[in-house]
Amino acid sequence: MQATQTLPDAAKDTIRRKFDRAESNDPIVLWWDDGNYLEDILQQACADLGIPLKTAEKTPLELRADPVDGEQVWYVPHVKEPADKEGDYDWFRDIQHTGSEVEMSIEDLTVHVFGSEQLQAWELKNATESNDPQQRREIARILHDQLTGGQLPTLEQLRTQIVTGGYTDPVAFVLENGWADIDDDPQTIDQMKDLLTSEGVDAVADESDPTAIETQTRRWAVAEWLIHAGADAEQFPNEFRAETAGAHDLPELKSLLNNTTSPNLIADDYLGETIWPEVIDTIDDPWELSSCIVDAALERRLWEEWHASFEAGDYEACLNRAEERHEALLGSEDIHGNYRGAYGPDSPWTQTWEQAAEVARLAHQLDTWDESVNDDVVSLYADEDDGTWQIDNAVLNLVVSGEPETALPSDHSATETLDDLRTQLQSEYVDYLEDLGDLVTETVEAGAPFVDDDHAYQFFTKESNGLESGQTVALFVIDALRLDLARRLADELREYVATLPAEAPEFAVEESVWLGTLPSETEFGKAALTPGEVQMFDISLVDDELQVLRNNREVTVNRRNSLLDGDGWMVTREEDEGWQSTRVAYFKNDLDNMGEKELSDLEEMLAQRVDSLAEFIGTKIEQGECDQAYVLTDHGFVLLPHDVIPEKISRPAEASDSGRRWIAGEDVDEESPGVLLDASTRLGYLDANVSAFASPLKRFSKQGVGDARFYHGGLLPQEFVLDFISITQG
Numbered sequence: 157m158q159a160t161q162t163l164p165d166a167a168k169d170t171i172r173r174k175f176d177r178a179e180s181n182d183p184i185v186l187w188w189d190d191g192n193y194l195e196d197i198l199q200q201a202c203a204d205l206g207i208p209l210k211t212a213e214k215t216p217l218e219l220r221a222d223p224v225d226g227e228q229v230w231y232v233p234h235v236k237e238p239a240d241k242e243g244d245y246d247w248f249r250d251i252q253h254t255g256s257e258v259e260m261s262i263e264d265l266t267v268h269v270f271g272s273e274q275l276q277a278w279e280l281k282n283a284t285e286s287n288d289p290q291q292r293r294e295i296a297r298i299l300h301d302q303l304t305g306g307q308l309p310t311l312e313q314l315r316t317q318i319v320t321g322g323y324t325d326p327v328a329f330v331l332e333n334g335w336a337d338i339d340d341d342p343q344t345i346d347q348m349k350d351l352l353t354s355e356g357v358d359a360v361a362d363e364s365d366p367t368a369i370e371t372q373t374r375r376w377a378v379a380e381w382l383i384h385a386g387a388d389a390e391q392f393p394n395e396f397r398a399e400t401a402g403a404h405d406l407p408e409l410k411s412l413l414n415n416t417t418s419p420n421l422i423a424d425d426y427l428g429e430t431i432w433p434e435v436i437d438t439i440d441d442p443w444e445l446s447s448c449i450v451d452a453a454l455e456r457r458l459w460e461e462w463h464a465s466f467e468a469g470d471y472e473a474c475l476n477r478a479e480e481r482h483e484a485l486l487g488s489e490d491i492h493g494n495y496r497g498a499y500g501p502d503s504p505w506t507q508t509w510e511q512a513a514e515v516a517r518l519a520h521q522l523d524t525w526d527e528s529v530n531d532d533v534v535s536l537y538a539d540e541d542d543g544t545w546q547i548d549n550a551v552l553n554l555v556v557s558g559e560p561e562t563a564l565p566s567d568h569s570a571t572e573t574l575d576d577l578r579t580q581l582q583s584e585y586v587d588y589l590e591d592l593g594d595l596v597t598e599t600v601e602a603g604a605p606f607v608d609d610d611h612a613y614q615f616f617t618k619e620s621n622g623l624e625s626g627q628t629v630a631l632f633v634i635d636a637l638r639l640d641l642a643r644r645l646a647d648e649l650r651e652y653v654a655t656l657p658a659e660a661p662e663f664a665v666e667e668s669v670w671l672g673t674l675p676s677e678t679e680f681g682k683a684a685l686t687p688g689e690v691q692m693f694d695i696s697l698v699d700d701e702l703q704v705l706r707n708n709r710e711v712t713v714n715r716r717n718s719l720l721d722g723d724g725w726m727v728t729r730e731e732d733e734g735w736q737s738t739r740v741a742y743f744k745n746d747l748d749n750m751g752e753k754e755l756s757d758l759e760e761m762l763a764q765r766v767d768s769l770a771e772f773i774g775t776k777i778e779q780g781e782c783d784q785a786y787v788l789t790d791h792g793f794v795l796l797p798h799d800v801i802p803e804k805i806s807r808p809a810e811a812s813d814s815g816r817r818w819i820a821g822e823d824v825d826e827e828s829p830g831v832l833l834d835a836s837t838r839l840g841y842l843d844a845n846v847s848a849f850a851s852p853l854k855r856f857s858k859q860g861v862g863d864a865r866f867y868h869g870g871l872l873p874q875e876f877v878l879d880f881i882s883i884t885q886g
Contacts, residue, residue: 482510
């Protein structure tokens with residue numbers, strides 16, 4: 157039964173009826189309110205009727221002061237004869253003839269809202285009465301809130317709110333809160349059972365214990381979702397065969413997940429508990445029910461089936477299944493960034509399946525990367541869509557995503573298998589790096605593989621139009637920005653500029669592949685990114701030391717700064733200094749520092765650094781610090797798993813200079829360790845014999861250099877194939 161009017165409307169009707177029956181032309185209605193919950197209701201009613209309202213603040217005698225003519229209402233905020241007050245109130249007897257008295261509380265007026273002739277409404281009055289002052293205040297609050305707004309409740313909804321303390325849906329209340337603070341009085345238990353059965357929860361009909369009612373309601377709701385997802389209703393007992401009107405209706409639990417602020421608690425309650433194993437075990441293909449995100453029995457079978465497919469090498473199917481389950485557990489994101497209908501991105505249940513998708517994707521990439529091997533190792537690694545750089549990115553993501561399964565119940569199958577899969581894949585990653593190193597070795601020894609590629613030392617020549625455009629230009633020279641990190645940065649910058657205000661200029665973010673200077677060390681890579689004619693750049697042995705030269709002069713840090721300054725660039729290493737110039741070259745060395753200091757949580761720090769770089773660069777663009785920008789880097793790096801230690805090789809006698817991954821000298825030749833880089837490789841700038849390692853597991857011993865996981869200087873594409881980002885206006 158739906159409420160037909162609001163409390164103020166019901167009060168107006170009551171007052172008007174009393175006026176119509178009064179014998180006086182200037183009637184007074186005296187309203188006694190038990191509890192003082194109707195004062196603002198009567199204020200609104202009288203305002204709508206256009207009549208005065210006088211309120212007794214301390215004693216009803218105040219109402220006779222300052223008399224006014226015409227219709228009026230006198231309000232006393234307590235019962236007519238309060239037990240704690242003495243006095244004879246016969247002095248109001250005249251009102252019986254000139255108007256009328258009303259003894260009506262908010263509970264009484266609620267009956268009129270539904271229609272006093274309705275027996276159910278009087279039952280509601282009984283349900284709203286309470287001798288407990290605190291409980292009565294809460295009931296009055298509910299009645300006031302629900303019966304003064306625009307959308308009026310049904311009688312059942314109001315009864316539910318009174319019993320549950322505010323919920324309009326009794327099933328949702330029990331599913332989210334259990335019995336909670338509902339009292340165990342038999343009358344209240346019967347009321348709750350009536351409310352639940354009226355919503356179709358027949359499973360509680362024969363229960364009299366609150367715990368049993370809670371358990372049966374939960375089991376009923378899980379059965380409802382399983383049936384909605386496709387389980388055969390005949391597999392459940394009769395009282396649990398929930399009826400759903402169609403595919404567009406939501407199961408109660410899913411509806412609850414659309415509204416709750418505590419989805420993770422519901423996840424633990426309903427995915428951490430085995431509820432219908434006898435039904436789940438009879439299902440041939442549990443993935444038909446993957447949209448149902450409750451019942452540990454289903455979750456366990458899904459994981460076991462997924463793991464079996466992984467062990468069988470069916471990685472594509474594993475990826476699709478994991479993404480399917482992750483999407484179901486994630487839910488949908490609204491315009492405010494909140495997730496509805498499931499558990500959201502921060503739940504360990506969701507994160508475990510998200511990592512399962514990463515595991516399957518990485519396994520597939522490691523299994524298939526060599527199917528497209530050709531003599532162009534740069535394209536093999538750097539191709540935007542199919543390049544093996546994605547393997548580095550996937551490994552980084554895998555480590556950064558941590559161990560989400562450790563937050564799940566210990567009997568979840570992932571707690572026994574997921575860590576082994578991570579270890580297995582990192583071992584396979586090292587195998588992949590070794591195979592890729594072999595391929596680079598073969599490619600270099602077979603000819604001149606890098607002739608047609610853009611080289612970093614050519615940057616100022618090849619990009620002269622943009623650099624000399626007359627616009628405000630910024631160079632962000634970030635060390636050790638491996639290709640996968642640079643592409644992640646480019647994506648984040650695209651997202652950033654897409655959110656700029658409509659009145660701001662439009663910016664395009666584009667990427668291009670360049671080859672870093674070999675050996676892929678900082679001193680050579682940074683020197684390459686300085687102004688000057690291309691043909692005047694070379695790397696030579698000078699006094700048995702490998703040096704980078706421009707115009708036959710060594711490019712030290714000071715010389716590099718001088719070259720940039722002479723070309724009109726303001727060199728800065730500060731985020732807030734030097735940006736007033738129209739040509740700014742900003743240098744940052746923290747990525748190398750992170751890696752070479754062997755910091756813990758390195759993968760996480762690298763990922764966070766990309767986020768902070770995107771914020772910093774995006775802010776500079778938004779603030780109008782530059783019309784055009786380039787993000788450059790000197791080299792990439794190799795990052796080995798924690799338990800892998802590269803082999804340290806002593807520097808051979810023929811070497812006169814060396815780094816972690818290279819040696820140089822007059823006598824370095826094809827017999828030296830590593831891959832020989834000489835005139836035959838046609839790099840265009842290397843005027844010395846240099847041998848560099850392509851194997852990820854080899855490095856030269858060098859005083860003061862530890863066996864870090866992070867290093868560079870060699871010939872793996874991760875070390876010298878770079879991504880340069882351009883950000884242009886228009």
